[in-house]
Amino acid sequence: MEASPFRDLSLGRFSVSSVEQLFLIGGIAVAVGAYTYFRRVMMTVGDGLMPLSPLAAFVVVVSHSLVLFIFSSTALESLLAGWVLPTIPLLPVSRTQAVIGSVLGIGQLQGFKGVHQIRWGVLVGIASGWITTPLIAAVIGFVLLLVVQNVFGQEVYFSEIAAVTSPG
Numbered sequence: 001m002e003a004s005p006f007r008d009l010s011l012g013r014f015s016v017s018s019v020e021q022l023f024l025i026g027g028i029a030v031a032v033g034a035y036t037y038f039r040r041v042m043m044t045v046g047d048g049l050m051p052l053s054p055l056a057a058f059v060v061v062v063s064h065s066l067v068l069f070i071f072s073s074t075a076l077e078s079l080l081a082g083w084v085l086p087t088i089p090l091l092p093v094s095r096t097q098a099v100i101g102s103v104l105g106i107g108q109l110q111g112f113k114g115v116h117q118i119r120w121g122v123l124v125g126i127a128s129g130w131i132t133t134p135l136i137a138a139v140i141g142f143v144l145l146l147v148v149q150n151v152f153g154q155e156v157y158f159s160e161i162a163a164v165t166s167p168g
Contacts, residue, residue, distance in 0.1 A: 041096075049103055049126070050118045056106050063105070064098035100126060 006018040016024075046052055052060065070076060071093045080087045100123070107114040148154050 044122065044126070045096075045099055045103060048119060049100070049122050050107050050114075052103065052106070059106060060099060060102040063102040064095065067098045067101075068093055068095065094130075096126075097130070 006021045008018055009016045009021070046057060070088055071091050074090065077087045077090060104118065104123075107118045110117070
């Protein structure tokens with residue numbers, strides 16, 4: 001069962017599936033967000049949270065890239081499983097949380113001086129965004145589901161009940 005509200009488009013030899021249309025819309029949304037807020041976010045993380053030297057900023061980028069690679073690498077998971085080692089769970093990891101964690105790690109590495117340089121008010125603001133954003137998205141999603149289902153008469157939720165049959 002496919003969750004896309006779009007139908008596949010076909011214009012001659014050019015065709016776009018409904019899933020590809022959703023990816024396109026998501027990509028456009030990410031691009032608009034990056035274009036409109038990227039500089040502000042970059043300045044908040046790179047200077048507002050804690051002043052970073054160019055070398056420290058490089059370490060942040062490399063460490064967050066490694067974290068994203070480790071938690072999304074099926075090849076690494078297969079390698080560890082082949083060596084009969086515990087595998088790392090493949091999880092969606094937030095890029096922003098990995099970067100913030102890297103900045104905080106650099107602050108802790110610098111000892112008391114580094115921890116003192118962290119602007120805790122900025123960190124609290126960022127963390128509150130991490131908490132409130134999913135909650136607000138859940139409320140908006142619930143309201144939109146009700147509107148689409150009750151106002152437009154579209155079936156959005158499919159209830160599947162497993163039929164249990166007795167042998168014989």
